[in-house]
Amino acid sequence: MNSTKVSHNNTLSNKVSLPDSRGHFGPYGGSYVPETLFHPLQELESAYFKAKEDSTFTSELSSLLKEFAGRPTELYYAEQLSEKIGGARIFLKREDLLHTGAHKINNALGQALLAKRMGKKRIIAETGAGQHGIATASVCARFGFKCKIYMGAEDMRRQALNVFKMRLSGAEVHGVEAGSKTLKEAINEAMRDWVTNVRSTHYILGSALGAHPYPMMVRDFHKIIGEETKKQFIEKTGNLPNEMIACVGGGSNAIGFFHDFLDETSVKLIGVEAGGRSLEEGEHAARFEGGKLGVLQGCRTWILQNKDGQINQTHSVSAGLDYAAIGPEHAYYRDQGRIDFANASDEDAMEAFKTLSSEEGILPALETSHGLAHAFKRAAELSKDKTICVNLSGRGDKDAMEAARIMGVEGLPKMTFA
Ligand SMILES: *Cc1c(COP(=O)(O)O)cnc(C)c1O
Numbered sequence: 001m002n003s004t005k006v007s008h009n010n011t012l013s014n015k016v017s018l019p020d021s022r023g024h025f026g027p028y029g030g031s032y033v034p035e036t037l038f039h040p041l042q043e044l045e046s047a048y049f050k051a052k053e054d055s056t057f058t059s060e061l062s063s064l065l066k067e068f069a070g071r072p073t074e075l076y077y078a079e080q081l082s083e084k085i086g087g088a089r090i091f092l093k094r095e096d097l098l099h100t101g102a103h104k105i106n107n108a109l110g111q112a113l114l115a116k117r118m119g120k121k122r123i124i125a126e127t128g129a130g131q132h133g134i135a136t137a138s139v140c141a142r143f144g145f146k147c148k149i150y151m152g153a154e155d156m157r158r159q160a161l162n163v164f165k166m167r168l169s170g171a172e173v174h175g176v177e178a179g180s181k182t183l184k185e186a187i188n189e190a191m192r193d194w195v196t197n198v199r200s201t202h203y204i205l206g207s208a209l210g211a212h213p214y215p216m217m218v219r220d221f222h223k224i225i226g227e228e229t230k231k232q233f234i235e236k237t238g239n240l241p242n243e244m245i246a247c248v249g250g251g252s253n254a255i256g257f258f259h260d261f262l263d264e265t266s267v268k269l270i271g272v273e274a275g276g277r278s279l280e281e282g283e284h285a286a287r288f289e290g291g292k293l294g295v296l297q298g299c300r301t302w303i304l305q306n307k308d309g310q311i312n313q314t315h316s317v318s319a320g321l322d323y324a325a326i327g328p329e330h331a332y333y334r335d336q337g338r339i340d341f342a343n344a345s346d347e348d349a350m351e352a353f354k355t356l357s358s359e360e361g362i363l364p365a366l367e368t369s370h371g372l373a374h375a376f377k378r379a380a381e382l383s384k385d386k387t388i389c390v391n392l393s394g395r396g397d398k399d400a401m402e403a404a405r406i407m408g409v410e411g412l413p414k415m416t417f418a
Contacts, residue, residue: 023212102394130162207250222256251327
């Protein structure tokens with residue numbers, strides 16, 4: 001059993017506040033950008049530091065998180081599911097209940113409010129599957145910002161309904177035709193726009209990635225997930241969880257969920273990457289399986305690349321985990337032995353998607369299903385007096401059509417956009 005004490009007497013020794021002043025998490029992170037972005041990033045960092053100490057900013061953000069986004073989200077004991085698996089009790093942090101369907105709105109709101117404070121009139125963002133695009137478009141409608149979303153042309157084809165939703169909220173969706181026409185190219189294009197229009201424009205980056213201060217700032221806007229979880233878990237069980245599990249794309253939902261528990265060394269923290277079709281090169285997005293240290297889109301971290309340093313193709317059934325780099329803070333805590341990493345295959349994620357839907361009536365996002373797949377494995381290995389808390393990062397409505405296609409359902413409607 002856990003100790004019922006949750007005071008910080010279990011702290012990691014030599015705990016320092018990260019990142020350092022230049023944005024480094026040990027050997028990771030930093031700011032590898034063209035010279036033209038150096039000052040805008042500095043300006044953003046200093047505006048952010050000021051805002052977070054200003055109670056006008058923090059209280060406005062709290063109200064928006066509550067009234068617009070739907071915080072706090074519930075902590076739910078999945079009793080049926082736990083009984084079926086027959087091991088540790090499984091709890092779900094319900095970020096899927098947030099407005100626009102995932103945790104992404106926490107960060108979109110925080111950055112939009114910061115942009116308003118900085119006097120910016122225009123917002124740009126990248127999106128892969130469309131979840132970050134939808135959160136950003138929604139927040140821009142709320143604030144009256146002009147909004148442009150960069151999206152790979154291939155992703156636009158795969159996620160036509162999300163393109164329509166962004167346009168309904170008034171965003172311009174720009175299809176990117178370069179390279180593999182997916183997320184990486186969309187980020188390149190967004191950065192190009194930012195360099196050109198930096199005076200009027202703020203770039204809302206969608207994960208705990210990129211150049212400093214983004215990994216720190218995005219983490220901070222998601223830290224509320226773990227803070228709420230800690231309080232709720234103690235209220236419900238009298239203890240901290242034994243294990244916490246979250247899926248890791250860039251790493252924003254996971255670092256937000258884990259951050260308040262880094263000092264609680266009795267709690268095992270596990271990030272789950274996309275194991276794809278197999279762990280062969282090009283078939284997955286598990287950066288810690290076959291990745292190497294390198295620099296991509298502003299930061300130094302683990303990256304899937306070939307021997308010449310060219311970025312590899314990646315694959316995952318879930319577009320939100322399908323990216324060649326992992327957030328720098330995750331790389332750091334992996335080295336420290338504080339966060340463990342696992343991966344789940346496309347097939348295991350699909351199974352978990354079906355299991356949570358049938359046992360609990362909750363359709364999880366396919367990204368989230370990777371975390372669930374690993375949690376089911378861990379639960380079966382642990383006794384009934386143990387607890388596992390999974391971050392249910394998003395809902396599965398957006399993936400229902402893809403799941404139906406994979407499951408071989410016939411007569412599905414088609415929708416395409418350009
Ligand atoms: C975008 C997304 C992810 C992956 O992004 P992170 O930054 O790693 O959290 C995970 N789950 C859902 C539901 C998402 O929309």
